[in-house]
Amino acid sequence: MSERGSVMLRAAIPSAARLAPSVLSGIASGFSAIALLACSAWLIARAAEQPPVLYLSVAVVGVRAFALGRAVFRYLERLTGHDASFRQLAAIRTGVFERMLPVAPDGLATARRGDLLARFVDDVDELQNVPLRVVQPLVSAVIVLVAAIVGVALLAPASAFAVLACLVVGIGLTLLAQSFASARAQRELAPLRGDLQAAVLEHVQSVDVLVAFDAADGSRARIERLGDRLARATRSRVMAAGAASAAMTAIGGFAVAGSLAAAAPLLEDGRIGGPVFAVLALVPLAIAEVAAAIPLAATAWRQARTSAARVESAVPQQVPAGVPVPPETPVDPPSGAAPPAISLRGVQASWPALRELDGDPERGVTGSDAPPAASGTALVHVDLDLAPGECALLRGPSGAGKTTLAHVLVRFLDYAGSYRLGGVEASALDPDALRRIVGLVEQRPWLFDESVRQNLLFARDAATDDELLDALDRVGLREWVEARGGLDARVGERGSLVSGGQAQRIALARATLAGFPVLVLDEPTANVDAAQAGALMHDLVTAARSAGRTVLVISHAPVDDRLVDRTIGIDDGRLDGRMTA
Template sequence: MPDRSSPETRAVLRAAVPPARRLLPVVLLGVASAGSSIALLAASAWLIARAAEQPPILYLSLGVVGVRAFALGRATFRYLERLTGHDAAFRQLASIRSGIYERMLPSAPDGLGMLRRGDLLARFTSDVDDLQFVTLRAVQPFVSAAIVLVAAVAGLAFLAPGSSLGVLACLVVGIGAAVLAERIAADRGARRLAPLRGDLQSAVVEHVTSLETLVAFDAAERSRTRIADLGERLARATRAQAASAGAAAAVMSALGGIAVLASIAGGLPQLASGRLDGPAFAVLCLVPLAIAEVAAAVPVAVAAWRTARVSAERIATAVPAEPPSGVVRPPAAAVAFPSGAGAPTLALRGVRAAWPETGTPSGPVLDGVDLDLAPGERVLLRGPSGTGKTTLAHVLVRFLDYGGSYRIDGVEAAELDPAEVRRRIGLVEQRPWLFDEDLRQNLLFARDTASDDELLAVLDRVGLGEWARERGGLYAPVGERGVLVSGGQAQRIALARAMLADFPVVVLDEPTANVDPDTAGRLLDDLLDAAGERTVLLIMHSVEVPAGVDRVVELTGRG
């Protein structure tokens, strides 16, 4: 099975193949299972023909034992082959998924904005699942079938060389024809199948997550029509692939009958001359059927390899090989983080930054920003939409790279490990992500060692204690993406996470954007009170200055 794929695709395919210590037992069990199938048919043919001659039962004992042994062996070896094969293949899938995560992490979160979530999900799930067939339907069946076919043809040559040559010729021509028929029918469909699956999943995710907006602008029907069209195109590609498999199976079924005729023709001269008895001739008549059944795994293996190669190409390009420009890269030799107690001092001078996906002929979103944050200070950063407030927040937590100078306790942030920066500076986003889990699980990932009492205490501090108890305590559901909580409650839950993580510096990005004006003032007061002695940078576009703010910084234009 030649591979003309890119080096990245070949690397993914190699990663899908288990190491030799796991693959070898699977291959040997496959050889034993396929060999038992051929031996069972040979023993059965010999036993039936020999029993028709009515010899003493003693002469049939070996055949009877052989039929029983090969029948049990075929089922047992087949079960063990499936068990060990799936175990080995699924272990490789787990490592491939981990590898995708590892490739995503350097670019996350801001470097992944250009990727479609639905298509990325399809690559992470369906395309990775397709790689199990590299082992289960391609490598192991191909190797096992090749070994068994060579042994079977050699066994026929021992009985009748003419039969062996006829069966060998049928195998070569039949397998080649089956592979060609499968390729003609499936090549286009297999290459379209995985991308169409990604497009469909992306369209469904976009429709579900944007349904309210689509309904409001009377665009839901067009979105559903697009999904239906993608579904029909995917169905056509799936039918094309199924038709190719059927064409290959039909060729291999015909191969069995032709191989029987070739074997009979090659054995008749020896039967007529008396060099071959009746039971042995019966073996020549029936064994080619079992050989054709084993050979049917070869075109299936070629088709599975082709499908897996398309999925491997999509996995290889699922995320950028290198983080895009503007995304933070850890320094080669990180400087030790300043070890002073309490909140650090932040100082920005002439900071400029841009988003990776826009990365930007129009220039940076931020340009020439100066900002100081003293320990324990509460600063309001305000300005109209589009002036780079959120961009600055992402610079502070080192999601985005920057130009100029950004110092933390006198040390340039670019020289520090970004993960260490994020352990001290926490971001509460405008739209905090809530998982479709209960309240407890949505808090625990901030500090997984926290007890239930600590979780309830932090909920009390952010003003959600009574609300949580009324809804069943920590096991209250929040719904998918927080659909069961209000915007203000989501902000309070996000702040509770920041407090559990014990960030000395907290950046609140538009905390009142999703609440009504009557609630906004009360929510801000509660958030600032709950922050305690932490340094707080409050980012808003409102002109009103909340109580408890020490200083106001205006952000206009690009800096």
């Protein structure tokens, strides 16, 4: 197993102090189960001899106490174990998210969203089984089994040896059979679950394009194939678990037979009585029940190892080349409310390299999670000056480097050369501090499945309703929002309940609330039909230029020259900064 997966497995185990109550409760529950059967067997056999009731009173109380104790301690075991495990899961999920932040979004651009979600949710959830079904059951079972074998040995050493031999041989054969029968299915279960979730998400998000190109049937067929493979893997795992349970039941029967065979001579010689013989006959059943946790722990361990490796590999261990790293001692950003001057000299940039994955034809990818990006440098040599309060239009064909430049300006991508913001080199600033100065409204703005109010409050959580409505008014959406019932109107998942133009206006209102001195509008009319693109561009640029902001509009579509101060051309990662017609 990789070292990275081992680190994640260790992180899934709570501290000894937090896990101890669950382990102790498990030990007490196991002891109660064995003691209950032993006490019951002794009581029944001894009562058949019709002694005075006084001789049976302790056993009667013991049966009641161990019956209650078994249930109570079992409940405490599950309660304390799940509490410790869930607290640990929260720490793991927070840690994964914190590792995502420095590389997002461009360092994760090649990750399939559905698979990444499966790793972040399902695979992290699978790690709860490390303390719940591996560590705690194994520790409790081993301690209880050792004590039980020793207790049997005090009554009949030969019976203890027979029970121990049956357990060792039976558990060993069960683990070996499990490994052959379901190890592969258990390793494939988590990746298949991620592949299926990714395929479903890709299908749902692209269903209109798939239908338009008559490819929906092929996409559904791929989902069905992945579903069949996941179902087969799940059946294999369940069948192996059922076989293991049946095997442990059989082991209990063999242990009873072995214990009886070893204890019979002692009974014939009068060295033990009938009640003790009854205890030696029934206790192996309880011992086998406790031992059944060991094969189940092995199954959970194999699944947890796969999930741990997937969680660890969800985010690169090191920040990929091309993604900015915060400086050790960042300098203070430019101060003041006025927009800072922007100066780029000889800027070069490229997108992070794709991470290679194992190819799988059923996943629809071979060698990587996404189609290969263009090789080489996306920005070759960029010289650009933006004066405070200026509005410039950057035009160029698709693939010319427009979005790459936008991501460099907000420090999603690293750069070579010089990029100065108010006279301060951008690489000397903390990227988060720079993003409070330079804001980006993307081609497809992200809207959450919440109300308009909540989507705006992400920018400034202390904003009042009047401030939110004023921001919407500046982008021409106030009347539309009021007609839909006000700020509580829902926008749907990723803005499914609003048009492309309305989504852009909401995103710009959010950027306006954030108060960015510099705004970059990346293809704001890309998802709007041509008849409305001109009016939308006019409203967006006019709103963006309010309060004297510096604005860079990126568009391959024509823009009214009256809206911008100058137009800059870009092609093949190069621009000259000269005015174009």
